Amino acid sequence: MSDDLLLLLYHEEAKEYNFPTNTFDEPEHYKNLQKEIEDYKREKNFRGAQLTKGEIKEFLKAQLDTLKHNLQEDQSELIDFDWRYNYFERRRYSDKKKQRQQHITWLQIQIKGREQRIVQLEIEERGPVSAETELIEKLRKEKRELQEDLFTFQEKSRFDNHEIERLGRKVINLEEENEILRKQLEEIQIKEATLEEKIQLKKIY
Structure with missing residues (x-):
């Protein structure tokens, strides 16, 4: 792959990511891209210094499969964090949830x-005929799909917030019930001790 194409991909993603510098290491990301390309060339036994357009497309498809797999794993973990995000674990999981959401956004951008x-x-391989029209239609379709995914995610977030509130109220109710039971147990223990004393006194007399 030429350095120009690699730099273009790198700068576009870094610009769109736009997270604080302490969460995104730009030089490290660029080095990782270079390493992935070199590993891919060794795996496919490519001898040329640069990849052809067809080889670049196959490299990007391989990256796309890996990114989608990573996205699926992160989304599954995010759902799991939401499920476990109850009254006692709120502070513990809030940072993990934020990091996972940022990573999901980063994967979606890539x-x-x-x-x-x-x-x-693919359009360049077929030639210039209707290239602009096809690209516009593709981007419109992706925009619709992203809007649908965003709506679904927002609905799920609202449901999760209601569930968290419900769990918090349930925990409070359980604590109150536990305190009542504890007091009742103390009263029973006091009565048992008193009764035992009376029994011992009767035995003496």
Whole structure:
């Protein structure tokens, strides 16, 4: 892959990510991209210094599969964190949930960038006929899908917030019931001790 194409992909993703510098290491990301390309060339036994457009497309498709797999794992973990985000674990999981959401956003940006790059390469392979129209239609479709996914995620977040409140109230009720039972147990123990004393006195007399 030429350095120009690699730099373009890197700068577009870094610009769109736009998270604080302490959560995104730019030089490290660039080095990782270079390493992935070199590993891919060794795996496929490519001898040339640079990849062809077809080879670049296959490289991006391989990256896309890995990113989608990572996204699925992170989304599953996020759902699990939401489920366990109850009264006692609120502070513990809030930071993990925030980090997972940021990572999901980062993966979505990379997936979107690679899908667009693959479409562009496929259009270039077919030739310039209707290339602009096809790309616009593809981007419109992706926009609709992203809007639907965003709506679904927002609805689920609202449901999770209601569930968290319900669990918090349930925990408080259980604590109150536990305190009542504890007091009742103390009263029973006092009565038992008193009764035992009376029995011992009767035995003496």
